[in-house]
Amino acid sequence: WLKKKQLGRFMRERLPRDLQQRLRSFGRVGEELGAQVYLVGGMVRDLLLRQDNFDVDLVVEGDGIAFAREIAAREGCRLRTHQKFGTAVLIFADGFKVDVASARMEYYQQPAALPTVEYASIKLDLFRRDFTINTLAIALNEGSFGELLDFFGGQRDLKDRAVRVLHNLSFVEDPTRVYRAVRFEQRLGFRMGRPTEHLLRSAVRQGFIERVGGNRLFRELELILREPDPWPAIQRMADLDLLKYIHPNLKVDARMPGLVAETRRVVHWYQLLYLHQPCEPWLVFLLSLTARLDDDSMLGMCRRLKVAPRFLDLLCEQRRAAKKVLAGLRRRVRRGTEPKASDLYRMLRPLDSEMLLFLMALGDDSIRQWVGHYLSSLQQVRCELNGHDLERLGLPPGPLFREILDTLLAGRLNGRLHSRDDELALVRKRFLRCRSEPGATVD
Ligand code: CTP
Known part of the structure; x- marks a missing residue:
């Protein structure tokens, strides 16, 4: 455990070199502007716990926005400022992000005679925070670079593995x-x-x-x-x-541990296979947590929590649709019949990947296998012909096109069509019998 309050060497060992250089340059700019700059929050906590966390939060004793402007000008960063809060976000060309806050100005009205007063405003800034383990700060200015400030027993609580508030009214x-x-x-x-x-x-x-x-x-x-x-x-x-x-009817019942464990398993499976596909695992966990709520309660929860419209569709509409899909799949399991690939595709296509993963977590082995098959292969199946091809074949655009393309896709999904020629043959046989025009070709 680190006993010394000087973390310079420890930082050299633990942090990537370019990050160290950036931290040092923040300290230099602070020094030039006559302001103390500190690294604070989660990154300091996790550094001491030897866990990687490179989310840089800075507190500046002085005008944080002026400091951020100076860095932005020197480094060519993008800058967003919030005058009202005295905060700024710096975004470097390589995407690296830094949050900057000003230690509150009113703290400067304290008597400035004693040397410790230099730290008084950072101390008050840290005092406003949630837990002692989040109140550690590291000085970045030249001369004091790497010095650990621990006013509220943060190191002790990291060592005791304890989450502690700083004062009795914190939760209030x-x-x-x-x-x-x-x-x-x-x-x-x-x-x-x-x-x-x-x-x-x-x-x-x-x-x-x-x-x-x-x-x-x-x-x-x-x-x-x-x-x-x-x-x-x-x-x-x-x-x-x-x-x-979250909702008055929300309870941990006997089935929930199994459902959450299964959710973790399917989410993990999906992440290994489909890193490139957008998926928000937390939404799958939310669906599992709320699995026992009825539709009205779910809607009530979404209203109370002011859930954004982009999640509402998944949590309410799709959830209703998915229940029907699940009932249909369960019927097939009971009857011992496999769904045709094209039926599976039609049922599952309206559902986002989060909902499909939730179905996998809820279902038994067969359902997991079917939905897994949809995610891993059926979802990617396409037919080769498109609307232009059908036009070139002399077919009149309109609802017929949808019907033809659906038929072709179903043929592909069910393994009856394998190539463009197979598709053309089917279109000619089924849809072009009375329509073939001279010269109409599809190449
Ligand atoms: N904070 C607080 N009260 C809150 C939220 C945040 O006091 N309700 C303080 C915490 O002390 C925290 C800092 O603001 O250290 C930054 O918040 P956040 O980024 O949410 O926390 P981190 O500690 O960085 O945690 P994480 O690792 O989850 O990002």
Whole structure:
């Protein structure tokens, strides 16, 4: 464990070289502008835990926006500023992103006589934060580069593997911290300190979570479900009575551990196979978590949490459609009949990959195999002829085209058509008998 407060060497060993150079250059610019610059937050916490995290959050004792402007001018970065909050985001040409915040200006009104006052504003900035493990900061200015600031026992709590708040009103001031506490506990394998858990339970009992805006709550839930294995956090939320704020009917029942474990398995399978395809695993976990809610409750949950329209379709409309698909597939399992490839395609095509993965998690082995077959091969099947080809064959554009192309695709899916010539032969036989015009060719 690191005892020294000088982390320069440790940073040299742990951080990529180009990142170290950037951090040093931030410190140099800060020095030139007469402002202290600190690396803060998750990156410092994870550095000390020897975990890779290169999300750079800076706090500047002074005008953070002026500092960010100077960096942007020197390095040719894109810059977004939020005057109201004194914050900025720098985006370097290689995509590297840095968040910059100003330690609040009012903190400067403190008496400036004592040397420690240099740190007073960063100290107050850090005091506003959620947990002690997130209050560590590393000085970046030349001369003090690598110096660790630990005002609130952050190192001790990292060592004790404890999530602790800084003061008694922390969860009352910002009840979303309740969910953050669960997330950090489970992600880092830490445990809340006893007084912290007591404060959390008391804030929950007093109903403070009801004051959190739906979209903020949904965001916290998303972050929890984005963890590689959200199950321990789901259990912990149940233990702390937090699930009811997502929806009053939401409970961890006997089937949920199995469903979440199966979800993890299918998501993992998909990620190994289809890295290039867009898929949001957290949505699959959300579907599993809410699997037992009826349609009205699901809609109620989406309304309460102000779920964005882009997720509404998946969580409500597609979910309704998927239930019917699942019932149809289960009937086939019971009867012992395999669906034809073209039927499988027709049923599954309207569903996003998240919903298909959810179906795999819910279904038995046959259903998993069928949906897996759709995802891994049927979904990619195309016929070769297109509308232009049909026009060139002399067919009149209109609804007939759809019918022909669907027939061709079904032929491909069911393994009856293998080539462009097969497709042409079928079109000629089925659709062109009375229409063949001289000279109409498809090449
Ligand atoms: N923070 C807080 N209260 C909140 C949200 C954030 O005090 N409700 C503080 C935390 O101290 C945190 C910092 O703001 O360190 C940045 O927030 P965020 O990026 O969400 O946290 P990280 O610690 O960087 O966590 P992660 O590793 O998940 O990005």
